[in-house]
Amino acid sequence: MTTARRDTYTPETLLSVAVRVFNERGYDGTSMEHLSKAAGISKSSIYHHVAGKEELLRRAVSRALDGLFGILDEEHACVGRAAERLEYVVRRTVEVLIAELPYVTLLLRVRGNTDTERWALERRREFDHRVAGLLRAAAAEGDVRGDIEVRLATRLVFGMVNSLVEWYRPDGRGTSEREVADAVVQLAFSGLRRAA
Amino acid sequence: MTTARRDTYTPETLLSVAVRVFNERGYDGTSMEHLSKAAGISKSSIYHHVAGKEELLRRAVSRALDGLFGILDEEHACVGRAAERLEYVVRRTVEVLIAELPYVTLLLRVRGNTDTERWALERRREFDHRVAGLLRAAAAEGDVRGDIEVRLATRLVFGMVNSLVEWYRPDGRGTSEREVADAVVQLAFSGLRRAA
The missing domain is CATH 1.10.357.10 (Tetracycline Repressor, domain 2)
Structure with a gap:
């Protein structure tokens, strides 16, 4: 288990983490689990900011x-x-x-x-x-x-x-x-x- | 289970299938299983031609x-x-x-x-x-x-x-x-x- 950091993300800073992971692993190869690990916050914290990874993609592009x-x-x-x-x-x-x-x-x-x-x-x-x-x-x-x-x-x-x-x-x-x-x-x- | 075709591949024709799959899925995202399915022959038939997917990559590049x-x-x-x-x-x-x-x-x-x-x-x-x-x-x-x-x-x-x-x-x-x-x-x- 990862020790989750306290969620201090804004939609903007979360987006920059997501874009880095998408570029490294490819969008298809990225799961919410990968995003959660990279951001150091739980999946439910991510869902607090966005509906899912496709919303992050849409915001980024x-x-x-x-x-x-x-x-x-x-x-x-x-x-x-x-x-x-x-x-x-x-x-x-x-x-x-x-x-x-x-x-x-x-x-x-x-x-x-x-x-x-x-x-x-x-x-x-x-x-x-x-x-x-x-x-x-x-x-x-x-x-x-x-x-x-x-x-x-x-x-x-x-x-x-x-x-x-x-x-x-x-x-x-x-x-x-x-x-x-x-x-x-x-x-x-x-x-x-x-x-x- | 896939019905395996009889292996009529040469190293050359197998390579062209592998390159197509690598380009579609990315090299990292391609397993021997994917190659076996795309070629329609068993994994052991592929191993008859090459040592593994890295050899296919080496031949292709x-x-x-x-x-x-x-x-x-x-x-x-x-x-x-x-x-x-x-x-x-x-x-x-x-x-x-x-x-x-x-x-x-x-x-x-x-x-x-x-x-x-x-x-x-x-x-x-x-x-x-x-x-x-x-x-x-x-x-x-x-x-x-x-x-x-x-x-x-x-x-x-x-x-x-x-x-x-x-x-x-x-x-x-x-x-x-x-x-x-x-x-x-x-x-x-x-x-x-x-x-x-």
């Missing part, structure tokens, strides 16, 4: 999705030439991804076995769709190349951005958030090749 | 790694200006990734809990290191921009390449292998922005 969709409402994402708006969205996505690293990591690993997971996948597709729309507009305005199919280009650019969850570690030596965001924007828009 | 390292020995990866060799390696990596999709998917999901997983991670790092060397040489020759730290640029470009395992589906409508390889090379080297 909502936090990531709110961060991402919030970007699209920011002024620089709405005003100006589409290419500049797109560049802004790419940079801010890197920033949100780093600021909410465990939450976005969980969102990106969601596979779609429960209603919440299917909803999260649907929202991710909606975000990709909005960004693809920006890219299409930028191509129509002549600022972005038109020879790569828009959906494919969107997937590749966000493949690069999203790869951060696999290797970016905030306390790692070196690479700052700013340096990563600059590098992503430079590569996505100008590529590796030195301008002639 | 070896296949992916052999494909990737093989690229580095090809003539166009060895001769000429570093930027051209790098471009060749990026293109061929996309091709190998698509040709060996389930095997590379498994390789990229390996986390490092067993000796085989740690070995696979070590070999992946070695591959990244070799590619980073090419990028460094290309920057020294002046063909590739020098303002993005080499390891960061390598990670981002391969983040884009490796994202294919998340969304590329060979029988999906549309996007051909060639189109994907072209798009990756164009984005990685020239970016989204239309040349002025």
Whole structure:
């Protein structure tokens, strides 16, 4: 038996423990027992805060999705030439991804076995769709190349951005958030090749 | 009890079943029981072919790694200006990734809990290191921009390449292998922005 700590959790702090365990064990592989052990409180104490693990998942991916969709409402994402708006969205996505690293990591690993997971996948597709729309507009305005199919280009650019969850570690030596965001924007828009 | 099929497996065909199950359930989440059910043969029949699930993992990731390292020995990866060799390696990596999709998917999901997983991670790092060397040489020759730290640029470009395992589906409508390889090379080297 674990000696249960006194429950000093708020929904917020409990969520951060749950997200860590989901990312370590996978959502499917996590039981309420695992959450209870990781939090050091009883299962009934957890049920005092949430209806179950799916609610924790929903709250966690909502936090990531709110961060991402919030970007699209920011002024620089709405005003100006589409290419500049797109560049802004790419940079801010890197920033949100780093600021909410465990939450976005969980969102990106969601596979779609429960209603919440299917909803999260649907929202991710909606975000990709909005960004693809920006890219299409930028191509129509002549600022972005038109020879790569828009959906494919969107997937590749966000493949690069999203790869951060696999290797970016905030306390790692070196690479700052700013340096990563600059590098992503430079590569996505100008590529590796030195301008002639 | 499952009615066991007569064992008509070769090590090769058994491997392809195992890789599918590993990718679906995760390597940690897969038992010999799961493999036996998926293959429709008894566990002892599987043990006739391999010593256990770790041997299947080793064979599977070896296949992916052999494909990737093989690229580095090809003539166009060895001769000429570093930027051209790098471009060749990026293109061929996309091709190998698509040709060996389930095997590379498994390789990229390996986390490092067993000796085989740690070995696979070590070999992946070695591959990244070799590619980073090419990028460094290309920057020294002046063909590739020098303002993005080499390891960061390598990670981002391969983040884009490796994202294919998340969304590329060979029988999906549309996007051909060639189109994907072209798009990756164009984005990685020239970016989204239309040349002025």
